[in-house]
Amino acid sequence: MSVVGCGYLGAVHAAAMAELGHEVIGIDVDERKIAALAVGEAPFFEPGLPEILTSASSSGRLTFSTSMSAAAEATVHFIAVGTPQKPGSYSADMTFVDAALDALLPYLKAGDLVVGKSTVPVGTAARLAAKVRAAVPGADLAWNPEFLREGFAVKDTISPDRLVYGVSDDPKTAQWSQAVLDEVYATALSEDTPLVVTDYATAELVKVSANAFLATKISFINAIAEIAEVTGANITELADAIGFDARIGRRFLNAGIGFGGGCLPKDIRAFGARAEELGRGESLAFLKEIDAINLRRRQRVVDLVVEMLDGQAFDKKVAVLGLAFKPDSDDIRDSPALDITVQLHGLGAIVSATDPEAIQNAQGKHPQLHFVADATEAVRDADIVLLLTEWREYRDLVPEDLADLVADKKIVDGRNVLDSRVWREAGWDYKAMGRP
Ligand SMILES: NC(=O)C1=CN([C@@H]2O[C@H](COP(=O)(O)OP(=O)(O)OC[C@H]3O[C@@H](n4cnc5c(N)ncnc54)[C@H](O)[C@@H]3O)[C@@H](O)[C@H]2O)C=CC1
């Protein structure tokens, strides 16, 4: 099989498919990424990826190329290229998906199945399927959205919690597509892995609805956190209490600085934009509010920091722990942590920022910021410490160890992961999000 697009999704998918026993060729236009992957090196941080890259490469089942002609040998072709937010708009930028398919078409033959994995606006699969059928009679397309989480990408790919196939409305083609995909996932599917075989539109909508729901859950708890902040209530205890109701569930109810990353923010915007194109803008208008609540959390941290610094961030030394959009990832796309850091720098604060894995990416995007190697260096002489990404090593920080390094014992726990009692007892001015 071929995997076109070897970013956070495609590189993991390619390596995992080889790990499951398939012969895989990974293709990307980014020469640096392919050069790294070709020698078994992960081009980004993802736990478990280096191990499966090494084992798959040494088995000879996984190779990489920058040339689409390499796909000619394969019969199943995954499309895993990016669908970022279009500059100046809320819609998804589909130019990469279209370019990838156009480049692939000359190498397709009858009996090939193109499998879309990228997250796309509803209607895309039908449009691309028509292209495939017109160009190569006997070839077809399926849509197989991906639900992996960064940080758990390898596990989520090798043992998915469900699979969704969007297939042609021609019954014979649908049956054949399902059989092809069943074979692809034969070793990943356990007897109780739920499988939903459906039409294209449903498959596309399942993906964006799942992300919209997750974003809604996070913004819901963050909106309640705003109320907790003016009433003295405790959002963590509240989330625990409502989470005991199995209909609600505790997962994804962690209030803090909000969601970021290469998917949730752009996916809810693109979903809303697509609804507007379909004349149903009002149906998803609430997603604008979800976005607005989310972005307010970043502003809330900036305001809180200024308040704790007696109304003035200018010339104050701010230590930032965490830049990635979540722990166990080096991804800084739409990272709330990085956004807050940039805003504080803009207010004239002297920021020392660190992250176990994301410094290089953050430096590439914001060279104006000052980066240091670790938490000890970041907090030295700090007037305030901000915990913005809940990496294990920051969750485990001991207040007494930091006390001698900082200029002032002030800390903002942007992810509600520290024990407030322990920090306050150690003499710190501890503030969190939605907790007294
Ligand atoms: N990152 C994630 O955790 C998940 C991502 N997705 C979706 O998967 C898609 C890809 O996302 P990421 O991997 O995060 O993006 P990414 O930006 O990390 O990777 C995209 C890759 O596609 C390559 N590319 C662009 N045009 C190409 C072309 N014409 N031919 C070959 N390669 C090309 C780029 O060079 C890049 O390496 C998006 O639609 C995203 O929404 C879905 C589920 C999980």
Ligand SMILES: O=C(O)[C@H]1O[C@H](OP(=O)(O)OP(=O)(O)OC[C@H]2O[C@@H](n3ccc(=O)[nH]c3=O)[C@H](O)[C@@H]2O)[C@H](O)[C@@H](O)[C@@H]1O
């Ligand atoms: O489409 C995608 O790309 C993926 O998007 C998310 O995965 P991911 O972006 O890797 O990260 P999440 O674990 O969902 O976290 C997203 C953001 O929400 C934040 N978050 C998460 C949970 C929570 O309770 N509170 C909270 O603020 C995280 O810190 C992070 O910034 C989805 O969880 C995946 O199922 C999906 O496949």
